[in-house]
Amino acid sequence: MDKKIAIIAVVAIVIVVAAAAFVLMNNNNSDDDDKTVGEKNKAEFxxxxxxxxxxxxxLFPARLLILGNADLDDDLxxxxxxxxxxxxxxxxxxxxxxxxxxxxDGVIDSKDIDYLKKLMDYNNYKGIAYYFNCDFKIASYNMANPVxxxxxxxxxxxxxxxIAPESVIAVDDRCANSQISGANPQGTYWKEFASVLDYSKLGxxxxxxxxxSERYLEVAKQYGGGYLTAVMNASDAQSTGYLEQQLEGTNVQIIRCPSWERGGVDNGMLLLGFLFHKYDRAVEWVTWHDSYYDDIMDKVSKLTESQKKKVAVGVLGDTDVAIAQQIELNYTTSAEWQGLKRMGVIDVGGDYLAKTTGVAGYGxxxxxxxxxxxxxxxxxxxxLDxxxxxxxxxxxxxxxNESKPTVETYMSTMSSFLEEYCEGTTLQVIGWQYSSGPNDLLYYATLANVLYGWDYDLETIVNEGLEWMGVYGDGEYEWTFDKIKANTLLPYDI
Known part of the structure; x- marks a missing residue:
């Protein structure tokens, strides 16, 4: 009898131990499954x-591209x-x-709510934020680093x-001038920024x-106390996708931020505002931008087919080529083409390129x-209208820039060509700096007025945009609508 009890007790202990081991193994498998599910989800994404x-x-999947923005609007x-x-x-x-x-982590669960609650305190958050960038990839940014x-x-x-002019410690050669040691300035673009940036202190x-990457690390060390955030465009724009890997583990961070891509400048402004603890400033700017843009798009949505114009957009001349000798049509990754498409036009240029060059899609x-x-x-x-x-x-x-042609010179060759070979086509010239980035409203409003005869106040739009940048005024390197009008050839009758 005692032996039976002993045997039963031993068997019971074995069963309990086995059950405990099974539960432990099952929990471990659950963790492994979560990791596997997360990896599979990320791969599918x-x-x-x-x-x-x-x-x-x-277009971009949300207004504010910070992960945690589950309802896809402009805030957390x-x-x-x-x-x-x-x-x-x-x-x-x-x-x-x-x-x-x-x-x-590839899984949507209660941990995301805990993480989101920390992100919601955006002015004080000092951790990692994950975001959707203009490459359509998920990237991370350490918000604890100095900006x-x-x-x-x-x-x-x-x-x-x-968003944060005080944060700028270096510029690229496109925006540099001779005050910056080691720079190779490309024209006079720097004059746009000289009243808000102190070029004598920039790298x-x-x-x-x-x-x-070596140059970025040098700039971070010399001008940023070891820190730098390089705000860039898409990696395929200049095939710069190697930078993230080369700079991994350093205090130089790359933000591939929408600035003209897919008309997403509002996405980009909100993203930078959030990551730099300047979200309220970004919201103010986006509210201003929306006040014009939404009204234009509402009118575009009501156009009838008979009202739509046949249009193409191209480059008359750029930084590297004074006067284009052939026809260079803007296409899928350019803000000029993307913005034009939003204006309800018949896209003659894009349709022709897709048919004749074999280049389609985004690239x-x-x-x-x-x-x-x-x-x-x-x-x-x-x-062509x-x-x-x-x-x-x-x-x-x-x-x-006295070394460059005037706008009239840029347009004269094309104007003569259109008059001779494409009778009935109207040439409208615009400075490309006002077709993308935070000044893109001028492009949309100009097209609205020219194509459809609407009456948007271009002078107010330009001057307000200059005020947002901090460069509005009558000083040597300050700007107003009247000062730039001749250099952009805005419609003179508006």
Whole structure:
């Protein structure tokens, strides 16, 4: 009897131990499964959004691109907590609902709510924020680091001047001048910024066409106390995707921020504002931008087919080429083409390029065609109502830059060509700096007035935009609508 009891007791102990071991193993497997699910979800996200990136008509998935913004609007609040709870309860498709993954572990669960609550205290948050960048990839930013910044091209520097001009410690050669040691200035773009930035105290990050990690590290050490945030455009713009890997583990961070990509300057401003603890400033700017842009888009949405104009957009001359001898049509990755598409036009230029060059999707800033091909394009379309020609104005043309042609010179060759071979086509010239970045409202408003006869106050839009940048005024390097008008060839009758 005692032996039976002993045997039963031993068996019971074995069963209990086995059960405990099973539970422990099952919990471990659960953790492994979570990791596996997270990895699978991230892989599926990458696959889906890599494909979406190739389509130039796909826009950014949310207004504020910080992960945790589950309801896809322009802020982080209790609505996002409610949205995440709903996904946890009802299930989710990660490639669609990934913005709810605040801690970016590939799984949407209660941990994201905990992470989101910390992010919601955006003025004081000093941790890692994950965000969706203009490459359609998820990146991270350490918000504990001091904000010391540099730009790529004028658009990102304009954004920095609006959000945090005091943060700028270096500029690229496009925006540099002779005061900056080691720089190779490209024209007079610097004159746009000279009243808000002290060029005598700035470093140089070199050419926007071939940035290198060593230069960034040197600038961070010399001008930023070891820290630097390089605000850049998409990695495929100049094939700069190598920078993140080379700078990994350093205090130099890369933000690939929408500045003209897919018309997402508002996304970019909110993103920079949040990451730099300047979110309230960004919201103020976006509210101003929306007050004009939303009204324009509302009118565009009501256009009838008979009201839509046949239009193409191209480069009359740029920083590197004084006067274009062939026709260089803007295409899918350019702000000029993207903005034009939003204006309800019949896209003669884009349709012709897609048909004749084999280049479609998202990946070409411009395509050059012969003048004979341009005539063919117009003929096949049954005529062209407007040709929008861009020039490097208003800050890198004569008289601001005496070594460059005047706007009238840029337009004269094209104007004569259109009169002879494309009768009935109106040429409208605009400075390309006002077709993208935080000044893009002038492009939309000019097109609205020229194409459709609407009556937007261009002078007010320009002057208010200059005020946001801190460069409005009558000083030597300050600007007003009247001072830049001749260098941009805005419609003189408006």
């Amino acid at each position: 990458t696959k889906v959004w890599n494909e979406k990136y190739k389509d130039g008509d796909v 609040d209790n609505d996002d907590i409610n949205a995440i709870n709903k996904l946890i309860k009802n299930g989710y498709t990660y490639s669609k609902d990934f913005m709810a993954d605040a801690n970016y 010391k910044t540099s730009n790529i091209l004028t658009q990102t520097l304009e954004m920095l001047c609006v 140089s990050v070199g050419s926007h066409k071939s940035p290198n 070409a800033w411009s395509q050059t065609i012969s003048k004979e091909s341009f005539v063919t394009m117009c003929t096949e379309a049954g005529g 407007y040709y929008i020609g861009t020039v490097p104005g208003p800050y890198n043309v004569a008289p601001v």
